[in-house]
Amino acid sequence: MGLKIMVVLFLVTFGPFAVFYLAFYIFCFIGGGFAVTLLYGKINSEKHLEKCEQSYLPPTQIGILKTLDEMKLEMKPIKIDRRLTGSSFIDEPLQQVIQFALRDYIQYWYYTLSEDESFLLEIRQTLQNALVQFSTRSKEVDWQPYFTTRLVDDFATHLRVFRKAQDRLADREDKQRDITEELVDSFFEAEVEMERKICRDVVCTSHKDEEGFLRDLCELLLYLLLPPGDFHNKNMRYFLREVLARGVLLPLINQLSDPDYINQFVIWMIRDSSCNYEAFMNILKLTDKPPELEAVKDKVLEELQYLRSLDTAGDGGHSLMKLIHHMNINVIKNQINSLLFVKKVCETRIQRLHSGKEVDALKLAANFGKLCVIPLDHILIHNIALQFFMDFMQAAGAQAELFFWLTVEGYRVTAQQQLEAMQGWQKDGKKQPCTTKGLLKAAALGVYEQYLSDKVGGVLRSHECFKSNFSHKGDQHLKCFGLSEDQIIHIACNFLVNFKQMLLLNNTSLIRL
Known part of the structure; x- marks a missing residue:
C-alpha cells in the first residue's frame, strides 16, 4: 500500500515522463564514469610507456614447451666430409659444381619457404655420396683398353661417317635445301648404314628427346650410385634427376657442342707447344x-x-x-x-x-715406275704414311691386324729396355727386381687377351698358331710374338698393293705422302 502511494506521489510530482528521465540519467552516469576511467587509464599508460620505452617484455612461447625442448635437442649441426675422390685438385672443382648447382636451382626458391639449412645439407650429402660411389667404382675399371681401343675406334668411326656424309653432299646435284640440313641428314643416313641397328638422329636433333634421354641416363646413374632408401624416395630421385639433367649434363653438352669453345680449348691446349716452321x-x-x-x-x-x-x-x-x-x-x-x-x-x-x-693422275700413272716406292717397313715407322695406311686398313676392315702389330711393337721395345736394364744390373752386381719378368709376362698375356683370345672372337688369322707359340715360348719375351707378327706383316703386304693404287687415284694424298 505504501509503495503504491509513493509511485502515485512520484508521478504527480514529476509527471508521467519521469521514469524515462530517470533511466536516461542513470545511463549517462554509468557511461560518463566508464569514459572517464578509460581516458584516465590511457593517459597514465602513455606516461608509463614513455618512462619504460626501452624495456620489452619477453615474447610468449609458441607451442608446447616440452616439444620445443626436444626439437632444440634434435637440431644438431650436420658435419659433411668434403673429400670425394681423394685428390684435392679434383675435389675442389666438384665442390664448386655442387655449390653452384644448389645456388642456381634450389636456394633461390627454398629460402622463400624456410631458413632451415637441414634440407640443403641433406641434398648436398646425397650428391656427395653419389660422387664418392662414382669415384670408387671408376677406380675399379680398367680404363686402358677403353682409351686405347674402343674410344679410338669410336672417334675414327665418327670421322669416317662425317667424311662419307661430306662426299655424299658433294655428289648431290640439287642444292635447294640448306647445306647444314643436308649435311645432318647425310650424316645420320651414313651412320645407319655403318652402325646398321644404331641411329642417334632423334636424340641429336630434337631438344625434347635429348632432355628425355638425359633424364633416363641420370635415373640409371642414380639407381647405380644412390642407396636404396634414397633412390626409392620419389621426390628426392626426381629432384636430383632434374638438377643433374638440366643443370649439369645439358649445359655441359651445349658447351662442348659450341664451335667457339672447342676452338678456344684447342688453342689453350697447343698454346705451350709451338709449331715448327716446316x-x-x-x-x-x-x-x-x-x-x-x-x-x-x-x-x-x-x-x-x-x-x-x-x-x-x-x-x-x-x-x-x-x-x-x-x-x-x-x-x-x-x-x-x-x-x-x-x-x-x-x-x-x-x-x-x-x-x-690439279695434279694429273694419268701422268702420275704413266710415270708410276719412276716414283719413289715406299716399302712397308718405312710406312709403319713414318707418322704421315702410317696415318694414311691406318685409314686404308680401317676402310678395308683389317684394322685389327695393324693395331695388333703396333701394340706388339710397343711391347717389344718396352721388353727390350727392361731386359737391357736387367743385364746392366747383373754386370754391376746389383740386386735385380724379381718382378720384371712377371710384369713382362703379364703384359704379354694382356696383349693376348685383348687381340687373340676367344673373348674377342678370334679376329686375327694367326690365332691358333700364336696360341702354341705363346704357350711354349712365354718366357722369351722378345720372341713370343714373333710368328704372329710375321704373319701380320705378310697380311699387310697383301694390302699394300691396293693401298698404293688408292694413293695413285687420290692425288692430294699421294702428294702429301
Whole structure:
C-alpha cells in the first residue's frame, strides 16, 4: 500500500515522463564514469610507456614447451666430409659444381619457404655420396683398353661417317635445301648404314628427346650410385634427376657442342707447344681451303703493318741506343722477309686453287715406275704414311691386324729396355727386381687377351698358331710374338698393293705422302 502511494506521489510530482528521465540519467552516469576511467587509464599508460620505452617484455612461447625442448635437442649441426675422390685438385672443382648447382636451382626458391639449412645439407650429402660411389667404382675399371681401343675406334668411326656424309653432299646435284640440313641428314643416313641397328638422329636433333634421354641416363646413374632408401624416395630421385639433367649434363653438352669453345680449348691446349716452321709451311702448301689461307694472309698483313711501323721509328742520340736500335732493326727486317715469304706462299696457293690446277693422275700413272716406292717397313715407322695406311686398313676392315702389330711393337721395345736394364744390373752386381719378368709376362698375356683370345672372337688369322707359340715360348719375351707378327706383316703386304693404287687415284694424298 505504501509503495503504491509513493509511485502515485512520484508521478504527480514529476509527471508521467519521469521514469524515462530517470533511466536516461542513470545511463549517462554509468557511461560518463566508464569514459572517464578509460581516458584516465590511457593517459597514465602513455606516461608509463614513455618512462619504460626501452624495456620489452619477453615474447610468449609458441607451442608446447616440452616439444620445443626436444626439437632444440634434435637440431644438431650436420658435419659433411668434403673429400670425394681423394685428390684435392679434383675435389675442389666438384665442390664448386655442387655449390653452384644448389645456388642456381634450389636456394633461390627454398629460402622463400624456410631458413632451415637441414634440407640443403641433406641434398648436398646425397650428391656427395653419389660422387664418392662414382669415384670408387671408376677406380675399379680398367680404363686402358677403353682409351686405347674402343674410344679410338669410336672417334675414327665418327670421322669416317662425317667424311662419307661430306662426299655424299658433294655428289648431290640439287642444292635447294640448306647445306647444314643436308649435311645432318647425310650424316645420320651414313651412320645407319655403318652402325646398321644404331641411329642417334632423334636424340641429336630434337631438344625434347635429348632432355628425355638425359633424364633416363641420370635415373640409371642414380639407381647405380644412390642407396636404396634414397633412390626409392620419389621426390628426392626426381629432384636430383632434374638438377643433374638440366643443370649439369645439358649445359655441359651445349658447351662442348659450341664451335667457339672447342676452338678456344684447342688453342689453350697447343698454346705451350709451338709449331715448327716446316710443319706450318707444309700445311699452307697442302691445304685445299681458300678461306683458311685468306685468314692466314690477313694475319700476316696485320703483323707486317705493325713491324713496318717499328722499322720506321726513330732512334735516340746515344751511341748505345743506336747500337741496340740497329740490332732490333735487323731482327725486324728478318721477320718482315719471313712474313713476305709466307704471304707469297698463301697467294700462290690461293691462285692455284681458284684456277683449278690439279695434279694429273694419268701422268702420275704413266710415270708410276719412276716414283719413289715406299716399302712397308718405312710406312709403319713414318707418322704421315702410317696415318694414311691406318685409314686404308680401317676402310678395308683389317684394322685389327695393324693395331695388333703396333701394340706388339710397343711391347717389344718396352721388353727390350727392361731386359737391357736387367743385364746392366747383373754386370754391376746389383740386386735385380724379381718382378720384371712377371710384369713382362703379364703384359704379354694382356696383349693376348685383348687381340687373340676367344673373348674377342678370334679376329686375327694367326690365332691358333700364336696360341702354341705363346704357350711354349712365354718366357722369351722378345720372341713370343714373333710368328704372329710375321704373319701380320705378310697380311699387310697383301694390302699394300691396293693401298698404293688408292694413293695413285687420290692425288692430294699421294702428294702429301
